[in-house]
Amino acid sequence: MTSVDIASDRRASRTRAVVRRALWSVFVIGLGLLFVFPVSMIVLGAVRDGLPTAPDVRWTLDGMVAALTQSATWTTLLNSLILVVVCGAVATTMGALFAWIRTNTDVPLRRALTPLMIINLFVPPLFYTFGWIMLGNAQNGLINQWARSLFGTQQFVDVQSWGGLILTMSLGYIPFAYLLMQGAFLNRDQSLDEAASIAGARTWRTFLTVTLPSVGPALTGAATLIMVLILQSFESPYLLGRPADIHVFSTQIYHYIRDTTPAEYTSAFTLALIVVLLVVLLFGLQRRLLRGRSFTTLTGKSSRRDPLQLGPVRWLFTVLICVFLLLNLVLPLGAVFLGSLQPTFGVMRNLSFDNYTRILADPMLRESLELTAWISVAGGFVAMAVALLTSYVVLRRRGFLRGYTSFAMWIPWALPGIVLALAYMFAVLAFPGVKGLYGTPLLMGLVLVVATVPLCGRLAEGALAQLAPELEEAGRISGAGPVRVLGTIVLRLLIPSFLSGWFLAALFISGNLAIPTLLAPPGFQPVAVAALTLYLNGDFSTAAALFMIILFAAAIVLALAGATMWSGRRLGARRTEAAGLHG
Numbered sequence: 184m185t186s187v188d189i190a191s192d193r194r195a196s197r198t199r200a201v202v203r204r205a206l207w208s209v210f211v212i213g214l215g216l217l218f219v220f221p222v223s224m225i226v227l228g229a230v231r232d233g234l235p236t237a238p239d240v241r242w243t244l245d246g247m248v249a250a251l252t253q254s255a256t257w258t259t260l261l262n263s264l265i266l267v268v269v270c271g272a273v274a275t276t277m278g279a280l281f282a283w284i285r286t287n288t289d290v291p292l293r294r295a296l297t298p299l300m301i302i303n304l305f306v307p308p309l310f311y312t313f314g315w316i317m318l319g320n321a322q323n324g325l326i327n328q329w330a331r332s333l334f335g336t337q338q339f340v341d342v343q344s345w346g347g348l349i350l351t352m353s354l355g356y357i358p359f360a361y362l363l364m365q366g367a368f369l370n371r372d373q374s375l376d377e378a379a380s381i382a383g384a385r386t387w388r389t390f391l392t393v394t395l396p397s398v399g400p401a402l403t404g405a406a407t408l409i410m411v412l413i414l415q416s417f418e419s420p421y422l423l424g425r426p427a428d429i430h431v432f433s434t435q436i437y438h439y440i441r442d443t444t445p446a447e448y449t450s451a452f453t454l455a456l457i458v459v460l461l462v463v464l465l466f467g468l469q470r471r472l473l474r475g476r477s478f479t480t481l482t483g484k485s486s487r488r489d490p491l492q493l494g495p496v497r498w499l500f501t502v503l504i505c506v507f508l509l510l511n512l513v514l515p516l517g518a519v520f521l522g523s524l525q526p527t528f529g530v531m532r533n534l535s536f537d538n539y540t541r542i543l544a545d546p547m548l549r550e551s552l553e554l555t556a557w558i559s560v561a562g563g564f565v566a567m568a569v570a571l572l573t574s575y576v577v578l579r580r581r582g583f584l585r586g587y588t589s590f591a592m593w594i595p596w597a598l599p600g601i602v603l604a605l606a607y608m609f610a611v612l613a614f615p616g617v618k619g620l621y622g623t624p625l626l627m628g629l630v631l632v633v634a635t636v637p638l639c640g641r642l643a644e645g646a647l648a649q650l651a652p653e654l655e656e657a658g659r660i661s662g663a664g665p666v667r668v669l670g671t672i673v674l675r676l677l678i679p680s681f682l683s684g685w686f687l688a689a690l691f692i693s694g695n696l697a698i699p700t701l702l703a704p705p706g707f708q709p710v711a712v713a714a715l716t717l718y719l720n721g722d723f724s725t726a727a728a729l730f731m732i733i734l735f736a737a738a739i740v741l742a743l744a745g746a747t748m749w750s751g752r753r754l755g756a757r758r759t760e761a762a763g764l765h766g
Contacts, residue, residue, distance in 0.1 A: 211587065214573075218591040218633065221610035225459070225602065228452035228609050246449020255435065256454065262424075263414060263431040263461075266352065271410040273353040278360025278409075279368075279402060281507075283394055285361075286368040289490040290500045297365070299504075300358035303511055304687065305737065307694020308355060309418045309711055310730045313718070314515025315342050315351045316422060317522045317727065323529030325518050343426040352419050354511045356412060360405045367401030368394075407465050414458060415599040417697035422718075432458050433599040433697065440605065440701065448605075455602040462597040516734075519727045528723035538728035548725075551713040552732060555693050558628050558709060563689030566632045567681055570639030577644070596637040600697030604630050608702065627702040627709075631695055635688045642684040643677075686741060693733055 229247050250256055285296045318325050319342025330339030341347060417433040425434055432454050439451040493500070524534040542548045576588045595603055607630045611620045620626040696711040703712050710733055717726035 207584065210576075211584070214588065214591040217629075218594055221607045222594050222598065222603075224606045224609040224613070225452050225455050225598075228448055228605070229456055231449070243449075246447065247453045250447075250450035250453040253450075255430070256457075259430050259432055259435045259454070260457065262429055266348065266420070266431060267410045267413050269349055270352045270356065270413050271406055273349075274356035274409050274413075275360045275402065275406040277353070277357045277507075278405065279364050279394075279398070281357070281361045281504075282364045282368045284500050284504070286365060287394075287491050288493050288497065288500070290493065290497045290504070292501050292504045295508075296361070296504065299508060299512070300361045303355075303358040304362075305690055305741070306512070306516070306734070307690055308416065309422075309694045309696050309714070310519065310734065311355055311515055312351060312419045312422050313714070313726065313730060314517075314519045315347065316718075317518040317528070317723065318342065318514055319347055325521070328529065328531070343423050345427065345429060348419060348423045348427075348429060351423065352413060352416065354507075355419070356409050357507070357511070359412065360409055363405040363408065364398065364401045367398040407468075410465055411462055411597060414461060415597070415602075417600055418694075421696070433601055436599065436605075437601050437697075437700070440601070451602075451605065455598070455605075458599060458602065459597055519730055522724055523728035523731045525724045528721075528727075538725050539732065541725065542728055542732065547708075548713060548729065551708050551710055552729075554624070554707055555710040555733065556736070558624070558631065559689040559693040562628050562632045562635065562692045563685045563687075566635040566688045566692075567639045567643070567684040569632070570636050570684070571643045571677065571681065573636070574640050574643035592640050593637055595633050600634055600695060601701060603634055604698045604701040607633070622704045624704060624707045627699055627704070627707075630698050630702060631692045634695065634698060635691050638691060639684050639688050642680060642687070686737075690737055693737075 230242055230244060281296055281300075284290050285293045316324070319327070319340045321327065321338050321341040321343065324340070324342065327336075327339050330336040342351065415433060417437070420429070420431045420434045421437070423429075424431065430438070436451045436454050439447040439454070521534075522528055523538055524536065525531065526533050526535070526537065542552070570592075573588050573592050577585055577592075598606070607626065608621065611617050611626060620629075693709070694711060696715060699709045699712045700715070703709060708716070710729055714726040714729050717723075717729070
């Protein structure tokens with residue numbers, strides 16, 4: 184090799200290094216602008232009296248002081264803590280119980296639990312809450328209608344109450360807790376439970392005193408995440424809590440923005456700061472609980488993996504699984520479907536599909552369906568792509584880049600959707616160059632993507648963790664660059680996980696109510712907002728039909744995706760078999 188060739192190689196190496204640094208700089212700046220900077224507007228909004236575009240905006244603490252001295256703020260705090268603690272404890276405990284049943288016992292229906300939990304995740308919280316309203320509405324709910332016809336009871340149940348709110352939110356978050364803890368229960372040594380049984384402990388005592396403590400990190404981690412999700416939830420507290428005068432942080436923030444004139448932005452941002460503080464305290468409490476303790480149950484020695492023989496108790500757990508299936512899936516979705524066939528909510532005569540034909544014939548509702556489809560499909564794809572890229576950086580990089588990316592991705596997880604939407608609205612209005620985004624579907628779609636990225640990140644991290652780094656190293660040794668390794672090795676192996684995450688993200692976006700409520704421009708109402716408008720106007724049946732169309736479309740897409748993947752596996756197996764015969 185001549186000196187000219189050596190100099191040329193050095194210049195090429197320096198060029199690649201410069202380009203690499205430039206790309207990483209763009210990546211860091213982009214994360215900051217999209218995820219970190221808008222959230223910082225929460226702090227600024229708490230001390231600025233008015234919108235960024237308003238003339239003569241004052242810097243003041245009056246709004247913060249007023250919010251902190253109002254009795255409504257402390258009532259909201261108490262209500263939020265009750266909901267977080269009670270629902271978080273119930274959801275985490277039941278999720279852990281179902282995870283233990285699935286992985287460690289001989290209960291007959293245990294294998295149905297994982298598919299059941301995954302199906303539950305595919306039902307957006309708004310649809311699920313609406314189903315319970317149609318079941319437990321004090322006047323015309325199906326349960327109350329049945330109770331009146333059978334027992335003459337005027338009001339058997341009222342789901343729009345503390346009891347209904349706690350029941351529905353606890354049931355709704357059990358699938359999250361189950362999926363977060365299933366792996367920990369699968370990997371634990373079951374001989375611990377057997378030793379407790381030999382010592383005379385009953386099944387429930389063994390579960391509470393041996394099984395749960397042995398999975399402490401997974402248990403506390405799941406409980407923390409579930410509590411954060413409950414703290415930021417909007418749909419159930421808005422639809423079930425507000426009619427009963429139960430206000431939590433998300434609904435009270437919405438009240439300050441939408442129900443007061445002029446809007447009390449400083450009070451809304453003050454409550455948002457309290458939410459952020461509570462989230463930080465939750466994660467700090469988890470770290471303190473686990474500090475200095477050992478939870479090693481799986482070592483190099485052999486461990487027991489046989490299912491625990493529960494005896495007659497297993498039939499009790501089988502009934503529990505059936506009751507959960509009934510309460511969390513069959514009844515809510517059945518109520519929505521039946522309600523969509525009613526000419527008027529509560530009237531059981533003359534059932535028909537007229538509500539569906541009315542929706543498809545109504546230009547505004549048809550446009551709402553089309554808009555939701557476009558935003559869900561495009562937004563879900565972008566959210567999953569961003570989550571995959573950032574999760575790849577978190578798992579494969581070290582140092583500042585890894586910590587910064589992880590921090591930026593999880594900021595939206597700590598904020599209620601209504602707060603996230605408000606923060607991005609202030610961020611856009613604060614810069615003259617991007618003010619044109621305000622009041623457009625693009626801004627609404629952007630915030631929906633940002634809110635969905637943490638959820639997709641959990642799926643992407645799990646999929647990437649299954650890929651050995653040696654696969655990428657082999658590609659680099661063969662001469663492939665980082666981009667080519669990512670595109671031809673990583674992405675090709677993650678196609679099934681990417682499609683699953685894309686589908687789940689699209690459903691999450693289609694059912695999100697908090698963000699479109701604040702950012703949806705006039706004439707561009709997604710299904711969630713259109714259904715809420717129909718609900719508030721008393722047209723429950725049309726709203727139910729609107730939800731069912733979305734769920735029908737999702738079921739068709741899921742069936743097509745499953746059939747495609749099944750056909751692909753069959754074709755691959757045939758090719759492998761043919762290659763073996765020719766070989």
